[in-house]
Every structure is written in structure tokens, then in C-alpha cells.
Amino acid sequence: MTQKNADDPIKSKSHSDDGATEIEGQKARGGEIILNKPWRRIVFFGGLIAMVLFIIVATIMGYS
Helix, strand or coil: CCCCCCCCHHHCCEECCCCCEECCHHHHCCCCCCCCCHHHHHHHHHHHHHHHHHHHHHHHHCCC
């Protein structure tokens, strides 16, 4: 079985018998997009809109 170190939250990883590292589900989640500044929102959504427009233009022009 695995042992969890409840005293130290930083060292919450444990190793199973087969050598695989186990991480709690809450700590394994990542990829959070932080759009807390207006310019970041503009760049992010601008990129999404640009991709959609590129796909539409490429489809119309026959490049797909």
C-alpha cells in the first residue's frame, strides 16, 4: 500500500509498490487559465477569434 505524509502538505506525494508516483487529485489538476487582466483577455479571445476566422477563410478559399 501507499503511505501519505499528512504532516507536511508539500510532501504529499507517495510511491506505490510498482514505482509509480501518486498525487492527490486536487494537486494533479492544472492548466488553469488566468485572465485577470484586460489585456490578457483581449489577447486570449483575439487568438480564438483569429483561429476561427482563419478556418472560415481557408474553407471559403478551398484550402481545407
